[in-house]
Amino acid sequence: MATDDRGLIRNTADAPAVRVRNLHRSFSENGGVLDGLDLDIAPGEFVALIGRSGTGKSTLLRALAGLDRDVAGYGQIRVPDAVSVVFQDSRLLPWKRVLDNVVFGLRAGDAAERGGQALAEVGLAGRERAWPDELSGGEQQRASLARSLVREPALLLADEPFGALDALTRIRMHALLRKLCEVHRPSVLLVTHDVDEAIVLADRVILLDAGVVRTDVRVELPHRSQADPGFAELRAFLLDQLGVNDLTAEVTA
Amino acid sequence: MTTTGAIDALTVAKATVPGAGAPKTDARVVRRRLGPGRRIRFAFWVGPILLLAVWAIGSKVGVINPAVLTAPWDVAQAFQDQWVNHDLGGDIAASLERAGLGLAFGVVGGTLLAVTSGLSRIGESLIDGPIQIKRSVPTLALIPLFVAWFGIGQEMKIVTIALISMIPVYVNTHNGLRSIDGKYAELAETIGIGRGEFIRHVVLPGALPGFLLGMRFAVTSALLGLVVVEQYNATSGIGHMMTLAEEYGETDVLVVGLVLYGVFGFLADTAVRLTERRALSWRRTIEG
Numbered sequence: 001m002a003t004d005d006r007g008l009i010r011n012t013a014d015a016p017a018v019r020v021r022n023l024h025r026s027f028s029e030n031g032g033v034l035d036g037l038d039l040d041i042a043p044g045e046f047v048a049l050i051g052r053s054g055t056g057k058s059t060l061l062r063a064l065a066g067l068d069r070d071v072a073g074y075g076q077i078r079v080p081d082a083v084s085v086v087f088q089d090s091r092l093l094p095w096k097r098v099l100d101n102v103v104f105g106l107r108a109g110d111a112a113e114r115g116g117q118a119l120a121e122v123g124l125a126g127r128e129r130a131w132p133d134e135l136s137g138g139e140q141q142r143a144s145l146a147r148s149l150v151r152e153p154a155l156l157l158a159d160e161p162f163g164a165l166d167a168l169t170r171i172r173m174h175a176l177l178r179k180l181c182e183v184h185r186p187s188v189l190l191v192t193h194d195v196d197e198a199i200v201l202a203d204r205v206i207l208l209d210a211g212v213v214r215t216d217v218r219v220e221l222p223h224r225s226q227a228d229p230g231f232a233e234l235r236a237f238l239l240d241q242l243g244v245n246d247l248t249a250e251v252t253a
Numbered sequence: 254m255t256t257t258g259a260i261d262a263l264t265v266a267k268a269t270v271p272g273a274g275a276p277k278t279d280a281r282v283v284r285r286r287l288g289p290g291r292r293i294r295f296a297f298w299v300g301p302i303l304l305l306a307v308w309a310i311g312s313k314v315g316v317i318n319p320a321v322l323t324a325p326w327d328v329a330q331a332f333q334d335q336w337v338n339h340d341l342g343g344d345i346a347a348s349l350e351r352a353g354l355g356l357a358f359g360v361v362g363g364t365l366l367a368v369t370s371g372l373s374r375i376g377e378s379l380i381d382g383p384i385q386i387k388r389s390v391p392t393l394a395l396i397p398l399f400v401a402w403f404g405i406g407q408e409m410k411i412v413t414i415a416l417i418s419m420i421p422v423y424v425n426t427h428n429g430l431r432s433i434d435g436k437y438a439e440l441a442e443t444i445g446i447g448r449g450e451f452i453r454h455v456v457l458p459g460a461l462p463g464f465l466l467g468m469r470f471a472v473t474s475a476l477l478g479l480v481v482v483e484q485y486n487a488t489s490g491i492g493h494m495m496t497l498a499e500e501y502g503e504t505d506v507l508v509v510g511l512v513l514y515g516v517f518g519f520l521a522d523t524a525v526r527l528t529e530r531r532a533l534s535w536r537r538t539i540e541g
Contacts, residue, residue: 065443066442066443067439067442067443083443084443085440085443087436087439087440089436091436091437091439091440093437093440093454093455093458094535094536095458095459095461095533095535096454096458096535104444104446104454105441105444105445105446105450131534131535132535133535133536151444
């Protein structure tokens with residue numbers, strides 16, 4: 001177990017998979033983005049992180065991904081060794097074919113074979129030799145999911161991965177992500193703006209406000225669909241917590 | 254069905270538009286294409302061949318005075334004469350060797366400097382300033398100094414050509430490298446690859462479009478340098494042949510030299526462009 005000066009502890013041993021204590025991050029002298037945040041994520045648990053813009057969702061995700069070198073702060077973070085990140089844009093290297101993107105950086109001898117399997121899992125079998133620019137937005141994002149999963153992550157960090165997709169593609173991607181998570185069982189932290197997406201996908205929804213966890217609810221719905229009476233109830237509750245009150249709901253309805 | 258409807262409308266449009274009197278069933282405006290459109294076969298050669306045709310016809314009908322510009326067939330005659338009686342082949346080889354060596358040193362040097370200065374702040378502070386200063390001093394103005402340093406032999410010639418072709422490679426590679434999206438660097442960090450792999454898989458391919466653009470400038474710069482350095486005490490090479498021709502007032506031989514320089518430049522540029530099309534096939538641009 002190694003601790004660096006930022007308190008980042010890497011350890012794969014026993015539960016929880018992710019453990020965050022008293023995390024502070026700030027971009028300026030006076031305003032803290034994360035202000036003493038505590039969070040545990042169990043192995044295999046799917047956590048959705050919602051919150052208004054600027055409440056520190058992405059800051060937390062980037063802290064867990066180790067991508068916040070230039071941000072001031074302190075606190076304790078423990079994450080597994082194998083962490084994969086899915087970004088809002090697919091970030092496929094345009095000069096590498098899809099399969100080469102998926103296995104990019106993998107050193108194992110059977111990388112190509114595993115990459116092909118991962119592509120098949122996300123429904124992109126046969127597109128190994130395509131250039132990223134030849135894929136649709138949804139296909140690109142599926143390729144980026146394959147790139148994450150082929151690394152067999154213990155923790156999958158997803159920063160609004162479906163934010164740029166159209167509504168129909170998004171529904172398909174939800175089903176795909178759920179299926180993949182059932183097979184691979186990583187812990188997941190999904191940052192999203194979409195309350196419905198959070199309820200459909202997650203075991204637990206966490207609402208961030210002013211740099212701390214304000215609400216932390218389990219999603220215990222037998223059917224994860226809008227037909228479930230509990231769905232509307234949970235949705236209304238979360239929207240209320242986000243400050244979207246009935247009046248606005250009526251106006252938009 | 255909508256699809257069938259749309260196809261019908263298209264066929265109708267095709268059938269009716271050419272006939273002026275036919276009723277217009279298709280009321281939409283078919284947009285003009287704003288990009289360059291489909292690729293023409295052998296497009297590279299159209300311009301040069303046209304130029305050659307103008308030259309030939311102009312000489313034939315007498316619009317072009319042979320004392321001003323020798324007719325193409327007389328140039329061909331002079332070419333043959335030079336080849337048979339004056340070792341033109343050896344001159345071409347000598348010129349190509351100079352240009353090739355200088356270009357090779359310039360390209361390798363420019364690329365190495367661009368990568369070093371593009372990837373490290375220390376490298377940038379050491380390299381970028383001097384290069385920008387060097388840029389504003391015409392290399393050709395440095396030749397007298399190089400003559401003092403390296404003499405008037407092959408060394409001076411190659412150094413001049415190397416320096417003159419290094420600059421465009423440096424500038425364009427550096428620019429291409431710096432315009433690689435920072436997101437790819439972030440991705441590479443999350444995937445956990447080392448600096449070497451990052452350079453090989455992200456930096457170099459990302460900077461390739463810039464590098465190839467630099468190459469196109471570099472090959473023509475190298476020829477420009479060649480023309481000038483070959484005026485300095487060359488005992489072989491196209492420039493040597495032209496210097497002699499100037500002394501004896503042989504316009505046709507001068508044109509042979511000029512045509513050769515032109516052909517070299519054109520072939521070199523074509524080679525780079527073909528490489529570009531192959532190497533950058535992943536790009537979807539207006540170029541098509």
